[in-house]
Amino acid sequence: MSEAVSTALTIAHLNVRAAGTELLRDVSLHVPGGKITVLVGGSGAGKSVLLRLLAGILPRGQSPVYWEGDLRFGGAALESGSHGRTGIVFQQFALFDELTPTANVQFAIDHRADRSQPPRYSSSEWLELLGVPSAPPVAALSGGQKQRLAIARTLAADPDIILYDEPTSGLDAATGHRVAELIQETQRRFERTSLVVTHDYATLLPIADEVLLLDSHNTTIVSVPRDQWSEIPERLKAAAMHSASPASDRTTASTRSWWGVTGDATANAFGNFLGATGAALQAIARLPIDAFPTVPRLRWAGRFLWHFLGLIGGPTACIYLVVAGVIAGFTTTYFTLRFLPFRLYTQPLLIDELLAAIGFALYRILVPILATVLIAARCGAAVAADVGVKQYGGQIDALKTFGIRTPAYLLVPILGAFLIATPILEWLAFTASHWISRLTFVLSYPEIGIHFWYQHFFRAVVLPADTLGQTPWGSQLPVLGLFLLGKGWGWVLLKNLLCGFGTAAIAYHCGITAKQSASDVSHSITSTVLWATLYVLVIHFVVALLEF
Numbered sequence: 001m002s003e004a005v006s007t008a009l010t011i012a013h014l015n016v017r018a019a020g021t022e023l024l025r026d027v028s029l030h031v032p033g034g035k036i037t038v039l040v041g042g043s044g045a046g047k048s049v050l051l052r053l054l055a056g057i058l059p060r061g062q063s064p065v066y067w068e069g070d071l072r073f074g075g076a077a078l079e080s081g082s083h084g085r086t087g088i089v090f091q092q093f094a095l096f097d098e099l100t101p102t103a104n105v106q107f108a109i110d111h112r113a114d115r116s117q118p119p120r121y122s123s124s125e126w127l128e129l130l131g132v133p134s135a136p137p138v139a140a141l142s143g144g145q146k147q148r149l150a151i152a153r154t155l156a157a158d159p160d161i162i163l164y165d166e167p168t169s170g171l172d173a174a175t176g177h178r179v180a181e182l183i184q185e186t187q188r189r190f191e192r193t194s195l196v197v198t199h200d201y202a203t204l205l206p207i208a209d210e211v212l213l214l215d216s217h218n219t220t221i222v223s224v225p226r227d228q229w230s231e232i233p234e235r236l237k238a239a240a241m242h243s244a245s246p247a248s249d250r251t252t253a254s255t256r257s258w259w260g261v262t263g264d265a266t267a268n269a270f271g272n273f274l275g276a277t278g279a280a281l282q283a284i285a286r287l288p289i290d291a292f293p294t295v296p297r298l299r300w301a302g303r304f305l306w307h308f309l310g311l312i313g314g315p316t317a318c319i320y321l322v323v324a325g326v327i328a329g330f331t332t333t334y335f336t337l338r339f340l341p342f343r344l345y346t347q348p349l350l351i352d353e354l355l356a357a358i359g360f361a362l363y364r365i366l367v368p369i370l371a372t373v374l375i376a377a378r379c380g381a382a383v384a385a386d387v388g389v390k391q392y393g394g395q396i397d398a399l400k401t402f403g404i405r406t407p408a409y410l411l412v413p414i415l416g417a418f419l420i421a422t423p424i425l426e427w428l429a430f431t432a433s434h435w436i437s438r439l440t441f442v443l444s445y446p447e448i449g450i451h452f453w454y455q456h457f458f459r460a461v462v463l464p465a466d467t468l469g470q471t472p473w474g475s476q477l478p479v480l481g482l483f484l485l486g487k488g489w490g491w492v493l494l495k496n497l498l499c500g501f502g503t504a505a506i507a508y509h510c511g512i513t514a515k516q517s518a519s520d521v522s523h524s525i526t527s528t529v530l531w532a533t534l535y536v537l538v539i540h541f542v543v544a545l546l547e548f
Ligand SMILES: Nc1ncnc2c1ncn2[C@@H]1O[C@H](COP(=O)(O)OP(=O)(O)OP(=O)(O)O)[C@@H](O)[C@H]1O
Pocket: 018, 019, 021, 023, 041, 042, 043, 044, 045, 046, 047, 048, 049, 050, 064, 065, 166, 199
């Protein structure tokens, strides 16, 4: 690791614009290797944007943040891959909440860039070094402990350059100083190049080797010589005052600036709708490429699959589908037989045909529609919420800094989980529906008996006994075998898998789109429920046209 010790960072002719506002213009600077450089600047000046583009999270030329310029890490261009070169400690930590502290660090160890070398420390050693307790879940850690865990996770990936985004924000003065000491200690111990972005200069200047100032008024970054550090508060105030007064300046200038992209036009609701639909169609078209299973670590893909299986097919989902099956089975059986016209005369004549029709309708139409609509709504919403929170909370960005293609650990496991769980949930609903149908029948017609129900309920559903052969189920227990042995099982399975596949794609897409606020997350959940249920209904309609 010795040559990684002092990787310098060189930036040349960097231009950055976010949402129509010019943040940096033609900036060139050098961040020396093996030192702590503190970058100060006012709120909203563009410090976090700069850090995110250095971390390789922001692709060039993509709305809403456009940037261009030459970034070099120890001579290598950013395009050659920032993974392994930079690690970032996010302002909001971006820890994987569903994993333990140890697993958070282990994830980084397993995805470090150079795996030909053994890891520097084990995950528990890293936690010990940074004083993070391993027992409590991540959510139960204090702010300072989360900060230390975030640093441990970043260090465990063994990056050359560590970027710290506002490491002391939200901490009290004493904890802030401890974090500053920790950064210094980490620097001394591991000799990495550190770039610390902050507006809490009082806490972080004492550990700085170099100071850069982001001057938002002049959209540039200047180096502040050590003898002028005492002037930093004044200079920041002056920059903030200037940049605040002519509010439209930077925006106006940007409309004629170098990339020729004009400010965002006011989009109307119809435009938004078309845009969202277009993006969804694009995502579906891209799906086969995105889902191509370039999974970096099978073990972790399995863990994500397990996580999504729990979300999609967990106990509450099973209970939900069983209840739905019970309602469908009871209502179809009870009300069909109860409200037959001229019941006294028609029932003895029609009861066997009606049972066969109920069995057929439940197996081929009602339960498939009910189950897949409920799965689309309940499980689609759960997945969209999970992915949306990961996006909003920065976990998706954290994955990117480990060089992971997001679909590998999200889309592929989500698809897998839906394709596994949807048939099982539908089978549960159908099982519940036919058991309750049987019970309803037996209680309503104790004199006719269960064998009559058996004989007719599955008549239109189960293949004849000679086709079934000597299966373990025979023709007596077709329930489990229905998906494989029932009449038209191919159609049932086709609808099921198409619905599971589409719901997975829609939930992933709605969850993964950029999130600026918590309400964006809730909007993505609503969109998922709307689009996924609509999609499922369309699938059933189209397949029904082909099927019957
Ligand atoms: N994804 C985005 N979409 C639109 N605008 C953005 C986006 N990211 C950043 N911006 C804008 O870029 C500007 C700089 O944001 P940034 O988060 O870098 O500020 P900062 O200097 O880190 O501020 P603070 O110290 O308050 O965190 C802000 O005006 C912000 O609104």
